[in-house]
Structures are given as structure tokens and as C-alpha cells.
Amino acid sequence: MELPEDPMMLFSMVNMKLRDCYSSLDELCEDMNVDKDSLIRKLNSVGFEYSQENNKFW
Incomplete structure (x- = not known):
């Protein structure tokens, strides 16, 4: 699954994934093969x- 290029869509999708599927940003990035620093x-x-602490972007 590709991440959206639009920053607002990216923000929304990443937070949804963090809330629903992943316990950490590291886990999301590893599973989705995404460069954490770039994200x-x-x-x-x-x-x-x-x-x-909250496992989300603000």
C-alpha cells in the first residue's frame, strides 16, 4: 500500500493506521516498508x- 503524497491525507492515514493497526510508528514503518525519518x-x-506517548501525530 502506498502512502498519499498530500500531507493532510498522509497525516490522516498514518494516524488512522497508528490508532487501528500499530502500537508504534516503528512498527508501522517496518510493516509498510516506509522510511521513518522521511515520513x-x-x-x-x-x-x-x-x-x-500518544502514538499519533499532532
């Missing part, structure tokens, strides 16, 4: 930060 940079560039 974080892309979402950080539009103002979202990952909270490990």
Missing part, C-alpha cells in the same frame, strides 16, 4: 509532530 520530516514540514 517524520514530511509531516514536520507541515507542522505535525509525532508523540510516542
